[in-house]
Amino acid sequence: MAKKRNGRQDAIRDIVRNKDVRTQRVLVDELRAMGFDCTQATVSRDIADMGLRKLPEGIYVLAEDLHLQRMVSELVTGVLRTDNLVMIKAQPGTASGIAAAVDAAELPDVLGSLAGNDTILVIAQTAEDGERLEALINKLSNSRK
Amino acid sequence: MAKKRNGRQDAIRDIVRNKDVRTQRVLVDELRAMGFDCTQATVSRDIADMGLRKLPEGIYVLAEDLHLQRMVSELVTGVLRTDNLVMIKAQPGTASGIAAAVDAAELPDVLGSLAGNDTILVIAQTAEDGERLEALINKLSNSRK
DNA sequence: TTTCGAAATGCATTCTTATACACAAAAGCC
DNA sequence: GGCTTTTGTGTATAAGAATGCATTTCGAAA
Numbered sequence: 001m002a003k004k005r006n007g008r009q010d011a012i013r014d015i016v017r018n019k020d021v022r023t024q025r026v027l028v029d030e031l032r033a034m035g036f037d038c039t040q041a042t043v044s045r046d047i048a049d050m051g052l053r054k055l056p057e058g059i060y061v062l063a064e065d066l067h068l069q070r071m072v073s074e075l076v077t078g079v080l081r082t083d084n085l086v087m088i089k090a091q092p093g094t095a096s097g098i099a100a101a102v103d104a105a106e107l108p109d110v111l112g113s114l115a116g117n118d119t120i121l122v123i124a125q126t127a128e129d130g131e132r133l134e135a136l137i138n139k140l141s142n143s144r145k
Numbered sequence: 146m147a148k149k150r151n152g153r154q155d156a157i158r159d160i161v162r163n164k165d166v167r168t169q170r171v172l173v174d175e176l177r178a179m180g181f182d183c184t185q186a187t188v189s190r191d192i193a194d195m196g197l198r199k200l201p202e203g204i205y206v207l208a209e210d211l212h213l214q215r216m217v218s219e220l221v222t223g224v225l226r227t228d229n230l231v232m233i234k235a236q237p238g239t240a241s242g243i244a245a246a247v248d249a250a251e252l253p254d255v256l257g258s259l260a261g262n263d264t265i266l267v268i269a270q271t272a273e274d275g276e277r278l279e280a281l282i283n284k285l286s287n288s289r290k
Numbered sequence: 291t292t293t294c295g296a297a298a299t300g301c302a303t304t305c306t307t308a309t310a311c312a313c314a315a316a317a318g319c320c
Numbered sequence: 321g322g323c324t325t326t327t328g329t330g331t332a333t334a335a336g337a338a339t340g341c342a343t344t345t346c347g348a349a350a
Binding site: 091 | 198199200201206211212215216218219220236237238239241242
């Protein structure tokens with residue numbers, strides 16, 4: 001039984017990291033589309049179990065990403081990328097703090113990061129991984145609607 | 146008519162800055178206790194008008210304070226005070242950013258702030274004002290339940 | 291295999307917040 | 321002053337999320 005539950009929660013993690021989910025209803029719909037048949041009540045409990053948070057802007061974020069989200073949304077000014085190298089531009093002096101937040105988020109397929117004064121270099125495994133990271137940072141920094 | 150409305154919204158500002166408000170019901174009760182007789186629907190509209198935001202932790206914060214809240218909750222490590230002088234300790238390198246956020250919040254009765262590397266000195270008008278500021282910073286930094 | 295207990299879930303309901311609708315007070319406008 | 325429009329509010333209700341209760345499922349123990 002816990003098979004379905006764990007699979008479903010993994011699916012929720014993916015969905016939430018890749019889309020802006022605003023209601024549990026749409027989460028239920030997404031899950032159903034992926035073959036996880038469940039109800040709003042179940043999703044509500046999953047959200048509580050997993051520690052998902054709803055931002056003031058109304059979108060759900062993983063608890064692990066909340067710190068990163070706040071740092072990025074407040075301090076990051078831009079993102080650039082070539083292949084698997086992602087450059088993050090930030091407010092002067094805040095780079096090391098952001099790098100720490102990136103590391104703490106334990107993003108999959110991220111090798112590590114280097115921080116200067118206002119610039120962070122994050123090295124991803126592959127170009128696709130880099131693209132995914134770039135998208136995540138962009139999503140987080142735009143998450144003030 | 147707008148008399149009542151403005152007074153009520155000012156009251157909401159005060160209440161929200163000084164207490165952890167988690168539901169509109171509580172806000173209605175507080176307002177009633179202060180002589181503002183109104184309903185949840187009205188408070189809901191006031192909240193929308195004023196741009197109040199509900200943090201992931203479930204408490205309402207003024208829109209003007211949201212940036213400050215995020216900065217403080219992510220970067221501040223401690224607060225000290227003697228009379229009207231409030232010292233804020235933060236992550237290395239982030240002091241100027243936080244000082245900017247404090248200034249931008251345009252807190253009443255705050256004269257201004259100075260930033261070092263990891264320390265911000267904020268000068269309030271009086272000792273009571275300092276106390277109020279200290280409490281606000283503490284509230285904001287604790288607002289991750 | 292049968293039985294028991296814990297975990298997972300659905301249904302129905304409650305709680306919280308937003309909103310459609312109606313109405314009344316206020317502000318303009320002639 | 322009347323007339324119209326705008327603004328503010330309450331009532332009732334809808335929409336979103338959480339939860340008490342009952343049921344089912346799964347795994348362990350006998």
